Amino acid sequence: MHSDRAPTLDLAVALIARRSITPDDAGCQALIRERLAPLGFSFDPHVDQGVTNLWARRGSSRPLVCLAGHTDVVPPGPRDAWSSDPFAPVVRDGYLYGRGAADMKGSVAAFVTAVEGLVAAHPAHRGSIALAITSDEEGSSVDGTLRIVERLQAAGTVIDYCIVGEPSSEATLGDVVKNGRRGTLSGTLAVNGVQGHVAYPQLARNPIHEVAPALAELAAMRWDDGNEHFPPTTFQVSNLHAGTGAGNVIPGRLEAMFNFRYAPVSTRDGLASRLAAVLDRHGLDYEIAWTAHGEPFYTRRGRLVELASTTIRELAGVTPVLSCAGGTSDGRYLARICPEVLEIGPVNATIHKIDERVKAADLETLAAIYRRLLERLLGPEH
Numbered sequence: 204m205h206s207d208r209a210p211t212l213d214l215a216v217a218l219i220a221r222r223s224i225t226p227d228d229a230g231c232q233a234l235i236r237e238r239l240a241p242l243g244f245s246f247d248p249h250v251d252q253g254v255t256n257l258w259a260r261r262g263s264s265r266p267l268v269c270l271a272g273h274t275d276v277v278p279p280g281p282r283d284a285w286s287s288d289p290f291a292p293v294v295r296d297g298y299l300y301g302r303g304a305a306d307m308k309g310s311v312a313a314f315v316t317a318v319e320g321l322v323a324a325h326p327a328h329r330g331s332i333a334l335a336i337t338s339d340e341e342g343s344s345v346d347g348t349l350r351i352v353e354r355l356q357a358a359g360t361v362i363d364y365c366i367v368g369e370p371s372s373e374a375t376l377g378d379v380v381k382n383g384r385r386g387t388l389s390g391t392l393a394v395n396g397v398q399g400h401v402a403y404p405q406l407a408r409n410p411i412h413e414v415a416p417a418l419a420e421l422a423a424m425r426w427d428d429g430n431e432h433f434p435p436t437t438f439q440v441s442n443l444h445a446g447t448g449a450g451n452v453i454p455g456r457l458e459a460m461f462n463f464r465y466a467p468v469s470t471r472d473g474l475a476s477r478l479a480a481v482l483d484r485h486g487l488d489y490e491i492a493w494t495a496h497g498e499p500f501y502t503r504r505g506r507l508v509e510l511a512s513t514t515i516r517e518l519a520g521v522t523p524v525l526s527c528a529g530g531t532s533d534g535r536y537l538a539r540i541c542p543e544v545l546e547i548g549p550v551n552a553t554i555h556k557i558d559e560r561v562k563a564a565d566l567e568t569l570a571a572i573y574r575r576l577l578e579r580l581l582g583p584e585h
Contacts, residue, residue: 210319211316214234214315215313215566217234218303218311221274224278224279226253226275232248232255232257235311236248236257238315239259239318242318243322251339254337255338256339256350256351258335258351261318262331263331267364268366269333269537270335270366271533271537272307272368273307273336273337273341274308274311276308277302277341289301294563298560298563299560300558305551305552305561306370306551309561311368312566313368314570314573317570317571317574318332332581335348335351340533344533348536349536351536352540356539356540361541363541364507365543365545366545367544369546370548370550370551370554371526371546371547372548372549373551374550375521376521376568379526380511380512380523380525380545381525381532381534382544382545383527384530385434385466385530386465386466387462387464388462388493388495388497389462389463389493390494391491392414392458392459393457393492394487395488395490396410396456399452399453408453409453410445410457414459414487421438421461422440424438424477427466433501433527434527435466436465436474437463438462439461439462441460441461443458443459443460444458445457467501498535500538507545507580508543508545510579514575517575518572547572549562550565
């Protein structure tokens with residue numbers, strides 16, 4: 204059911220109204236299929252460990268251009284902190300408010316309306332258009348886009364160009380696009396001590412005291428110098444837990460959650476080895492459970508970057524800056540089967556925040572950018 208709103212805004216509102224807290228898709232992908240089916244798309248939907256994944260494709264020839272995104276959102280936080288219901292989207296003062304407006308149901312809506320416009324104007328376009336949509340980007344990300352990519356790899360599918368709809372812009376639409384992301388490596392460090400009474404420390408061994416110098420050294424380490432595209436690798440402790448709850452007990456065990464965000468000049472194995480060397484040098488009794496990992500990726504200047512820059516200048520009036528900063532994205536998985544991956548999306552100032560919002564007019568501009576970029580990548584009609 205369409206309203207008198209602009210088409211991309213209208214679809215974004217319908218998607219935001221579905222309470223798709225990760226990994227629940229809440230019917231978003233069914234709505235997308237409903238919109239794409241009349242355009243001649245074929246669908247390969249899967250549910251993997253409770254995660255809803257969709258591969259939709261129109262055409263069978265190359266080049267294959269993929270639009271990639273996610274329908275899941277992070278929890279909204281306390282309802283009374285929002286100025287309006289996060290799942291009852293509303294346009295106010297030119298902004299669309301709602302959880303997922305920027306991250307990234309606005310982009311997904313723009314994907315769909317861009318494709319609708321392109322197919323209406325160019326029904327015999329060259330090559331193929333695909334959408335890769337998951338409900339597991341905001342969660343563990345192990346049963347989402349990764350599973351789509353694994354199935355495509357098994358089928359021998361190669362994507363020529365991929366546009367990820369992550370909110371890449373910073374101050375104004377199109378000012379920044381992401382042509383790479385750092386890798387991520389997370390783990391939990393457990394340090395064993397000997398529990399005892401605080402009045403008799405000679406009969407105990409305090410893991411808090413023992414690990415403190417090692418953590419200070421790790422936090423101060425220069426892991427690498429980065430390169431011309433990536434900042435240096437960082438190490439951060441995100442959680443530290445020890446103790447029995449009693450103030451007169453030396454704990455017998457400490458757990459620390461940590462994360463590396465690393466440039467391609469470092470490797471997972473190299474970072475893990477250097478971490479272990481520090482812990483060993485401090486004589487700790489420890490174990491490490493590695494909990495998450497994502498490889499870095501980088502797209503060099505090529506056809507996709509150049510066409511995207513030209514298109515954004517024409518339609519958004521800004522010259523985009525290429526950036527590899529920020530967290531990770533599902534681009535790391537798609538880069539396995541696609542040589543050119545670029546993230547183009549709305550302003551990211553309010554993502555994951557209370558009163559997440561996006562300029563309503565930006566959604567139509569974003570759809571226009573996607574459409575023109577598709578037209579240029581696919582070339583003239585048959």
